Amino acid sequence: MKKRILAFFALFFTTGLLAQSTQVSGELDFEFRAGGRESNFITNEIPNEFRYPHAVINQFNLFFFSELAEKWSFNGRVQLDIWGTGRLNQPRITLAAVTYEPNTRLSLSAGRMISPFGLYARRQLLSQNLFAAAPLMYGYFINISERRGFWPIAGNTGIYDDGSSDVGVTTAYFGAYVTGASMNWILVPNRMNIEVAVTNAALASTLPNTNLANAGIVGRIGVQPAMWWQQGFSVSYGSFMNLDTLNERARANNPLEQYRQLLIGTDFIFAYLWFELSGEVMWSRWNVPKFANGQFVRVNAGSSKLQEYTLTNLGGYVDFKIEPPFLTGSYLAFRAERIAFEPFNDPITKARTYWDKGVTRLSVAAGYKLSRNVLLRTTYSDQRTDGDRRSDPDDWTVRTLLIVLF
């Protein structure tokens, strides 16, 4: 990883020296946080061992922008964070894309870039997120594994382990970055655009690379019918599984590339004066094998063919933000969100059952600009898994962020 980062810097500064202009900026996010007794990174982003009140450096980002030539530019982001374990990870390259703009209405990019799908993809920096956590569809891990497919025990009906061993599950829409090539065509400036990306995996993929012949396609049509209204319609389809010792034998007769995710969504922003209402809804369909009792489920006992399951889930969030004009630099925000799992027809038992329990989360946030480049934000979230008693003090979080931009 260190070699990769060094190579990145070498490439960046070499190209930067040749470029007409090179700009480096950054973001540092300090955080003080605590979580409920049942906190878990894959449910509320706070690892259970770190649920007690503590201070951390959540993220350190460096952004790079270089004009390589008149119509060529480079965008990069190197990120250090505590994602996953709660401990500082090795630096990683989140964004590294070259863009060619033949004219002001068309741009073509290649590399690791921001996914065209949805709204949150453009708001994932903590400085741009109104809250501290990602929405459930982006941050809540469900019982679909890139190595196992449908893995019921990983869901709310099963038991998560302590997080020390990777269970390999993913979110409905992971990370909001894609690797591949994309095109943004502005059909009518500030009115309508189309973005299409050909990628190396579906949006559920947790890895920037893949060891299978995976492929995906992502598209979004964005429209702005009025200044106060932006709407997007997105779709993504592709394969997402990864080769592992766990699925190597099964793969012989069951190409893992055949298991796919379809994601369809719409997003919106309504804004005027000091108010903003925004959100998105997305529906996901999965065609996956099932992993139960330590093995893949087959069509029948003697068959080498894996049984395919079709699962669907739905999720969405609505954010409401107000900037009180009498307290310049401040805002208050409220988020309501839900992820739900629709029942599926089990092809073996013929029973119609739910494949996981839905989750509802409510969040409030208050933010204040201490100066143009220093933001203070505090958020409180509480989430309930369907069937939980109201008195269960499980997945709440309190997170206070000090965001420094430079």
Added chain:
Amino acid sequence: MKPNFLQVTLALTVLCFSNLPIAFGQTAELKGKITLSVPKVSQRLARGQAYRNRLAPEKPMESKAMSSSAYADVVVSAHPISFKPKLQPLTKNRTIDQRDATFIPRVLPVTQGTVVQFINNDPFYHNVFSLTPGNEFNIGRRMRGEVVQKKIGERKIEGLGEVKLFCDIHTQMNAVILSLDTPYFTKPDANGNYSLKDLPEGRYEVRVYHPDLMPVIEKMELKGSVEKDFTLSR
């Protein structure tokens, strides 16, 4: 009724000790050339620019302000020390236009208490806010063509009188309203030449300001025609 001797004496005394130069019509001119050590300050792009709205081009649009004179953002002001000038808000409202995701002009000098109006001429939202102590405001998102007025500098601003403006939606956008405690100020022409005419003679603090460069502040006696060049650097 004719004024008596005492009234005439009092009036003359006041004139002598307060606005002597004005009373006798003795004015000075300060002129010269401004040199910028940096030919043109490049515009800093939005932080994390890749995360911006996709309905507009990747790179910021070239605007009139960005391509105008390098001296457009320079203000030369003369602040009287030896007398107190008569200070009034500018009667004609001054305007800051938002066009092509840029504030035009980027630097607007006004006298304290002047009403400045903001107009969004882009087909997308801007949000003008200021966090300058005593002059905090946030006009929110405004529709195209909507005019919003703000009185600037009612409360004295420390330092050079900068009221810094930003847009919450386009982080690269910034501008400065210079709220000045003097009516004597100007901007240089496209070649950097400036001229402050009809200054009452006296002692002044002359300031040369650019938002991206170190200000030059010099005290000087102004009498007759004074020629003075300034160089601004980082």
